[in-house]
Amino acid sequence: MLGFQKRGSGTLRPLLWLLLLTAWQAGSGQLHYSIPEEAKHGTFVGRIAQDLGLELAELVPRLFRVVPKDRGDLLEVNLQNGILFVNSRIDREALCGRSAECSIHLEVIVDRPLQVFHVEVEVRDINDNPPVFPLKEQRLRISESKPPDSRFPLEGASDADIEENAMLIYSLSQNEYFSLESLTNSKQTKRPSLILKKSLDREKTPELNLLLTATDGGKPELTGTLQLLVRVLDVNDNDPEFNQLEYKVRITENAAKGTVVIKLNATDLDEGVNADLSYSLMSIKPNGRPLFTLDENNGELRVNGTLDYEENKFYEVEVQATDKGTPPMAGHCTVSIEILDLNDNSPEVSVTSLSLPVPEDTQPNTVIALISVSDLDSGANGQVTCSLTPKVPFKIVSTFKNYYSLVLGSNLDREKVSAYDLVVTAHDGGSPSLWASASVSVEVADVNDNAPAFAQPEYTVFVKENNPPGAHIFTVSAVDADAQENALVSYSLVERRVGERALSSYVSVHAESGKVYALQPLDHEELELLQFQVSARDAGVPALGSNVTLQVFVLDENDNVPELLPLRVVGAGGAVREPVPRSVSSGHVVLKVRAVDADSGYNAWLSYELQSWAGGERSPFSVGLYTGEISTTRALDDADAPRQRLLVLVRDHGEPALTATATVLVSLVESNQEPKASSRALEGTASSDPSLVDVNMYLIIAICSVSSLLVLTLVLYTALRCSALPIEGACGPGKPMLVCSSALGSWSYSQQRRQKTCSGEGRSNTDLMAFSPNVPPGSGSGDSGVQNGIFENVSTVILECISCLLMSLM
Structure with missing residues (x-):
C-alpha cells in the first residue's frame, strides 16, 4: 500500500490524518511514508511538497533537493508536482537483510531561507522469497x-x-x-x-x-x-x-x-x-x-x-x-x-550545504552549513557528540538526532579576521572514546563599512610664489581598511570660491594618485594663504568618504622692486631739488628719501646708500642706512660747489637684492637767501624765523590731533574686533595695516596684503614678519560682522589719510 498507511474504515480517515499531522509536528519536521518492496519505477510514494507545506512554484527557485543517505537514487521527487516516486528497484532483503525495521532516510533541503526536513520511507516486506533448504x-x-x-x-x-x-x-x-x-x-x-x-x-x-x-x-x-x-x-x-x-x-x-x-x-x-x-x-x-x-x-x-x-x-x-x-x-x-559490541568504529562527520563566503554584516544565528554524524557501533559506543574549535564566532546547534547546524554566533569583522579554519570534532560515548574531525574553511566577504581615512585631519604646505603652472605641491593619501573595490579610493576637490574665482582655477587633485597641482603661478602679494579641502571616496555601494584640510602658505620671493614715495619734483628726469643754507652745521637733515617694497619680511627690508660722489674730497652729505635721511657730515664752506647732485640707491634684503635710485639736487644758498616757507621735511632743525615757528606750531597741532584720532580709532577697532571673536589675546584678523620692517628705518605699506597684528610682551625685534592667520574669510556673522566690516573700512580710510598727511608734511 503506497503513501501513508491507511487502516480502518473511511470514517476513521480524517482522524488518522489528524494523528499523522500531530505526529509529524512533534517529530520536528519528520515525514513517514510506507511502500512495498519491488515496487515498479514511478510508483507513487507521497506528495512530499504538500506534506511539508511548500508551494510547487517555489520548489525550483528555492533549490528543492532530496539528499539520500547511503541509499543511492532509489527514490526521486518530481519538481513539477512535488510527488515522491520510486526511481529504481527496491529489494528489501538486499537493503536491510533480515532486520525487522527497514527504512530509507532522506534529507530534504531547500534554500532561501535554508530549511532541512527529514523523511523516513518504510520499505514493507512482500512474500517474494520461497523457503530454501540448505541441501536438496x-x-x-x-x-x-x-x-x-x-x-x-x-x-x-x-x-x-x-x-x-x-x-x-x-x-x-x-x-x-x-x-x-x-x-x-x-x-x-x-x-x-x-x-x-x-x-x-x-x-x-x-x-x-x-x-x-x-x-x-x-x-x-x-x-x-x-x-x-x-x-x-x-x-x-x-x-x-x-x-x-x-x-x-x-x-x-x-x-x-x-x-x-x-x-x-x-x-x-x-x-x-x-x-x-x-x-x-x-x-x-x-x-x-x-x-x-x-x-x-x-x-x-x-x-x-x-x-x-x-x-x-x-x-x-x-x-x-x-x-x-x-x-x-x-x-x-x-x-x-x-x-x-566493542567501540571499534570511529564516528564519521559530513559537512554539507556550505554557504560561502559569509558577508561580514551577516546577522548572528544565520545557518552557515549542515553537519551530520554517524557511528556504526551501538549503545553508548554509537552515541556521538559534536564540538567546534574554541574562540571562534561560530557555534553548533543540534537540529535532530545526529544532525547539527553550523550557525554564526557573533558579529564578524573582516578587517580583523578575513577567514576562519574551523574544525568540527565528533566523539562517541565509548571507553576509550573514539573521535573524528572535519575541517571547514569559512571566508569572510567584505562589505563597505570603512570610510577612507587620512593620517591627520589637516596638512600645512609651504609653496614659493611664482611657481610654474602645473607644479606638484603636495600628495594626499587616504587608506581604506576594506578590500577590493570597497578600498579603491579616488580624490576630488571640495569646490568653493576664493575671492572672485573658483578654487578649481588655482589647484587640482589627481583622482587616483592624490597629487595636488597648482594650476597657475601663485602670488604672495595677492594670496598668502589658500585653504581648501580634498575629499576621498571609495568605490563601494554606497560610497563612503572623508575630507582633509590643506593650508597652503604662499612664501614670498623677492619679485618686487623698491618703490620711491613721491616728493617735490623739480626739473627734468624726476630729480628732487632741495636748497640748503651754507650756514648749517654737521648733522643737519637735508631731506628724507622714502620708499616702500610690496614684498614682505627681509624682501621688504630696505637700506639706503649714496651711489657716487662727483667731488674729489669726502662728500659733505651722507644718507642714513635704514632711515633714508640725507644729512650733512660737516659744516659747509665756500669751497663746496653751489650745486650738489646726490644719487641715492635703495636696496632690499632679498636674494638677489633689487634696487631703485633717487636723484637729489642740493642747492647751497646763503643764509639771507633761505626760503621763507620751506616745504622740506626736516627733523631736528631749529630756526629763528617767526614764520617758521608758526608753521611748526600748526604742524605740531595737526600731528597731535591726527595722533589722538588715530589712537581713538585703534581703541574702538580693537574693542569691536575682540568682542566679536573668542578671547585668544589682543589680536585678530584685519584689513591691510602698517608693517614696520625695521625699528631704525622705513615704514612700508601694502594694500594687497592681509596681515595679523598682535600685542605681546618682551623686547621688540628689529625685523617683524607677519603671516596671515588660519581664519577663513567671511568667518564673522550677524550684526557684529557687518559692524566690524564697516569699521575696518573706516579705519583703512583714516589710516590712509593720516599717512598721506604725514608724508605731505614731511
Missing part, C-alpha cells in the same frame, strides 16, 4: 532398535523474508513410520524433527524416501522441499546425548582467532566403540561457517575468523555428536552465540 537431499541413518517416539532433528529451511512471510510450516509426505514435529527454540525459530511412530524393521523396510515440505505464511504461499533418504541400521541402539539441547554463550567482537567459544560434551550409554564420539558442525546461521571451527575429538568450538558486531549480532550453530558404533548413532545440540 538429506540422508538419515536410523537404527532399527530405535524405540517409538524417537526424535530425529532435520535441517530446517530458511526464508529471506520477515515476520509472517518468514513463518514456516513443515509437512511430511504420507508414510507409516514417521510423523513430523516442529519445535520452537528461544529465538522463535521452528526446527522440524522426525518422530518414529512405530519400530523400524530393517529386514522389512531397509530404506524410506520421504519429502519434507516447508510452506511460509505469505499470501500467496511459497514452498520449498527437501528429499529425505532414511536408511535403517541395525544394532547400535543408544544415541549420544548432550547435557542440554541448547547452549547460550556470549563473545566480544574482534575476538582473537583460536579463542574458545564453548567446549561441548556429549555422552553415550553404550560401551566400547559405540560410545566413542566425534563432533562435527552441521550448520552455522547466517553464513558463518568460515568463522568457527569444532575440534572433532574434544568438542571445543573456537573462533576461526573475524567477528564483527556491525555485520552480524547473533549466530546459531548446529553441532552433531556421532558414536563409532555400527551403525553410528548421533546426538544434536544448538549453540546460540551472541556477539557483544
Whole structure:
C-alpha cells in the first residue's frame, strides 16, 4: 500500500490524518511514508511538497533537493508536482537483510531561507522469497532398535523474508513410520524433527524416501522441499546425548582467532566403540561457517575468523555428536552465540550545504552549513557528540538526532579576521572514546563599512610664489581598511570660491594618485594663504568618504622692486631739488628719501646708500642706512660747489637684492637767501624765523590731533574686533595695516596684503614678519560682522589719510 498507511474504515480517515499531522509536528519536521518492496519505477510514494507545506512554484527557485543517505537514487521527487516516486528497484532483503525495521532516510533541503526536513520511507516486506533448504537431499541413518517416539532433528529451511512471510510450516509426505514435529527454540525459530511412530524393521523396510515440505505464511504461499533418504541400521541402539539441547554463550567482537567459544560434551550409554564420539558442525546461521571451527575429538568450538558486531549480532550453530558404533548413532545440540559490541568504529562527520563566503554584516544565528554524524557501533559506543574549535564566532546547534547546524554566533569583522579554519570534532560515548574531525574553511566577504581615512585631519604646505603652472605641491593619501573595490579610493576637490574665482582655477587633485597641482603661478602679494579641502571616496555601494584640510602658505620671493614715495619734483628726469643754507652745521637733515617694497619680511627690508660722489674730497652729505635721511657730515664752506647732485640707491634684503635710485639736487644758498616757507621735511632743525615757528606750531597741532584720532580709532577697532571673536589675546584678523620692517628705518605699506597684528610682551625685534592667520574669510556673522566690516573700512580710510598727511608734511 503506497503513501501513508491507511487502516480502518473511511470514517476513521480524517482522524488518522489528524494523528499523522500531530505526529509529524512533534517529530520536528519528520515525514513517514510506507511502500512495498519491488515496487515498479514511478510508483507513487507521497506528495512530499504538500506534506511539508511548500508551494510547487517555489520548489525550483528555492533549490528543492532530496539528499539520500547511503541509499543511492532509489527514490526521486518530481519538481513539477512535488510527488515522491520510486526511481529504481527496491529489494528489501538486499537493503536491510533480515532486520525487522527497514527504512530509507532522506534529507530534504531547500534554500532561501535554508530549511532541512527529514523523511523516513518504510520499505514493507512482500512474500517474494520461497523457503530454501540448505541441501536438496538429506540422508538419515536410523537404527532399527530405535524405540517409538524417537526424535530425529532435520535441517530446517530458511526464508529471506520477515515476520509472517518468514513463518514456516513443515509437512511430511504420507508414510507409516514417521510423523513430523516442529519445535520452537528461544529465538522463535521452528526446527522440524522426525518422530518414529512405530519400530523400524530393517529386514522389512531397509530404506524410506520421504519429502519434507516447508510452506511460509505469505499470501500467496511459497514452498520449498527437501528429499529425505532414511536408511535403517541395525544394532547400535543408544544415541549420544548432550547435557542440554541448547547452549547460550556470549563473545566480544574482534575476538582473537583460536579463542574458545564453548567446549561441548556429549555422552553415550553404550560401551566400547559405540560410545566413542566425534563432533562435527552441521550448520552455522547466517553464513558463518568460515568463522568457527569444532575440534572433532574434544568438542571445543573456537573462533576461526573475524567477528564483527556491525555485520552480524547473533549466530546459531548446529553441532552433531556421532558414536563409532555400527551403525553410528548421533546426538544434536544448538549453540546460540551472541556477539557483544566493542567501540571499534570511529564516528564519521559530513559537512554539507556550505554557504560561502559569509558577508561580514551577516546577522548572528544565520545557518552557515549542515553537519551530520554517524557511528556504526551501538549503545553508548554509537552515541556521538559534536564540538567546534574554541574562540571562534561560530557555534553548533543540534537540529535532530545526529544532525547539527553550523550557525554564526557573533558579529564578524573582516578587517580583523578575513577567514576562519574551523574544525568540527565528533566523539562517541565509548571507553576509550573514539573521535573524528572535519575541517571547514569559512571566508569572510567584505562589505563597505570603512570610510577612507587620512593620517591627520589637516596638512600645512609651504609653496614659493611664482611657481610654474602645473607644479606638484603636495600628495594626499587616504587608506581604506576594506578590500577590493570597497578600498579603491579616488580624490576630488571640495569646490568653493576664493575671492572672485573658483578654487578649481588655482589647484587640482589627481583622482587616483592624490597629487595636488597648482594650476597657475601663485602670488604672495595677492594670496598668502589658500585653504581648501580634498575629499576621498571609495568605490563601494554606497560610497563612503572623508575630507582633509590643506593650508597652503604662499612664501614670498623677492619679485618686487623698491618703490620711491613721491616728493617735490623739480626739473627734468624726476630729480628732487632741495636748497640748503651754507650756514648749517654737521648733522643737519637735508631731506628724507622714502620708499616702500610690496614684498614682505627681509624682501621688504630696505637700506639706503649714496651711489657716487662727483667731488674729489669726502662728500659733505651722507644718507642714513635704514632711515633714508640725507644729512650733512660737516659744516659747509665756500669751497663746496653751489650745486650738489646726490644719487641715492635703495636696496632690499632679498636674494638677489633689487634696487631703485633717487636723484637729489642740493642747492647751497646763503643764509639771507633761505626760503621763507620751506616745504622740506626736516627733523631736528631749529630756526629763528617767526614764520617758521608758526608753521611748526600748526604742524605740531595737526600731528597731535591726527595722533589722538588715530589712537581713538585703534581703541574702538580693537574693542569691536575682540568682542566679536573668542578671547585668544589682543589680536585678530584685519584689513591691510602698517608693517614696520625695521625699528631704525622705513615704514612700508601694502594694500594687497592681509596681515595679523598682535600685542605681546618682551623686547621688540628689529625685523617683524607677519603671516596671515588660519581664519577663513567671511568667518564673522550677524550684526557684529557687518559692524566690524564697516569699521575696518573706516579705519583703512583714516589710516590712509593720516599717512598721506604725514608724508605731505614731511
